[in-house]
Amino acid sequence: MTKGLRILIPLLLILLLGACGKKTPPKPPYAVRPEVPGNVSVKLTFWGAELSFDIPHKKIDGDPLDGIEGFEIIRYEKSITNPEDTSTRRYWISITREMFQKLTRYHFNDRDLKPGYRYFYVIRAVRGWRSVSDPARSSVFAWYFPPAKVNGLGAKGGDSCITLSWKPVTSLINGALAEGFSFEYRIYKRQKDEALARAIPRLVSTTTFKDTNVINGITYCYQVAAVLNYYESLIEGPKSGEVCVTPVDLTPPPPPEGLVALPFKDGVLLRWRLSGAPDLLGYKVYRQKEGEEPVLLTPHPVSTPKFFDKPPSPGIYHYWVTAVDSSPRRNESAPSNVDTVKYQLK
Template identity: 30%
Template sequence: MTRRGRGLAPCLGLALLALAACGKKAQPVAPEVRAPQRVADLTGAVHDSVIELAWTPPVSRVDSTRLRDLALMRVFRVEDGGSGEPKAAMLVDGRIAGYAEMATIHADEPAPAFARGSRLVFADRQGLTFGQRYTYAVIAGDSRGRIGPPSARVSVTYVPAAEPPVDLVAEGGEREARLTWQAPARLIDGSAPTDPLAYEVLRAPSVDAEPTTLTRAPIAERAFVDRALENDRTYYYAVRAVRVVSGTTAYSAPSPRVAVTPRDMTPPSPPANLVAIPSERTVRLTWSPSPESDVAAYVVYRAAGGGAFERVGSTRAPTATFVDRDVARGTYRYVVTAQDSAARPNESGRSNEVRVSVP
């Protein structure tokens, strides 16, 4: 073999190996591992006259890669009398065998579901019968029609919720709202409650805004104090009753909302060390300011002889002097008070009283 032939031999060998490699197919990916992951947090409860389901749409595929094309979710239901284990949720041909499909929810237009934060909420109101157990499961599919495994089942026994609490009253205080209410007399089926009721307190920033639940868990008391609020801002409250029967939580509809506005109700400390210096038809006053940071003004009062005090002027804080002009000859008494910056200003008690004679 020539020198040139010996140089080409390794190159030809590498080329043949490359051609052989190009002929091999990549390992196929099973369709089920590219399907959306199962819904992991399906919950269900009775809300007034419906069964409300909530869950977080999946964001990953079964193989843990990111799911960017979630297309739809389907809600399935089966009902029974409540004895024994609910029917298993088995996926067959893109459906849950033995379950009835209740809704198809599209990711880009979720109605009849709606978003509540990061979760979707669906209200089932179709053919519900008190005492029946309803078991639900949800499946999710992507834009290529790949269907993920069913969610864990959630079972809800349809029990009558209470009517809303009544006589909700809210009173504002210093950065707080105090609520009281009365228990409902009936359940929505007209019967009287035979088991203890608990309550959830809801608060919204406006009359139309979605409320949030303030109580971490339902409370037995029919009173609640909401603290650490912002003074001079209006809050809207409602309360709903909660029953727990046969492992099912049943929430009443919320009571009508009531509005309350917390107020700054703490007056400043009185000014101190008031001094009055009279001169012809003039009295100059000075004092030590009140220590509070929210003092907005000082109010000056004057009384002639033994008469009643009358307001004669004011000055904006932090100024702590005032000149009372055009004062007729005579003997006068002076005091000063402080006012804060609240929407409804709080006025302090009086400073020390001083007496002067104007020449």
């Protein structure tokens, strides 16, 4: 084999191998960076700020991420009274593969805030060297000493309502009097069989609250926290102790109408109109012979609007009916109209 052929054959093999398969064009570096952390929010509690945001699970080009190294968080701080007093602080949050696979949202607790300062956070997701997301930014908030804990919370159950009351908060969490400050209150509520309480949407400006969004017979539990509005930032103090109470049905059904008593040779037939009460359990029937005490004929309420009575002896008898509801109290209505018959044995 000549020297020229020995050089030509390897070149042809390289060209043939290079032609096998189809390669996609390389993606620009920005396309494989993580998406921006989304839904950034800050909640202020008595211990500081809770920053939370969504963990990106896709690249900018829409392809799924296989993981990230972590988050870089930068906190910016500025004095309210001295605008030249500013500083920044950096935090690094490592995200393991297990965390990336299980979590959709990250919560970062900042307990190192100074009263009288404004803050905001900038968050970037880091996949690797030169693979960093665009920044996400939180809203700006101001920080001050939170209100003290609410004491004296009490609850009273009513008919389809629960009334709460508590002592007013007059100091801050550091013990100083809250001079120049006024507080509102946030109410937390849960059913007794639920693990987590949810905040009622609106704040309350008084120290009482009537909750009508309840169902009789279900136990509800409440906590209350004072809230300070400091430069449009709502700073929440510690929650009160929890109280639980059950609203009860105290409203009886309407009295039955149209009672008619018809004497027969072997007894007295009573009929009345069907009650429209949605929680009706049944009816109680009463009889009274002239000169004697009334007698309850149906210790267990009857479910239909009729009853046949066999008086023990001839005489004049008065009859009336009441309606009973299905609540634990078994609320009983006022009496129906009274109908009188003269009963004779035949």
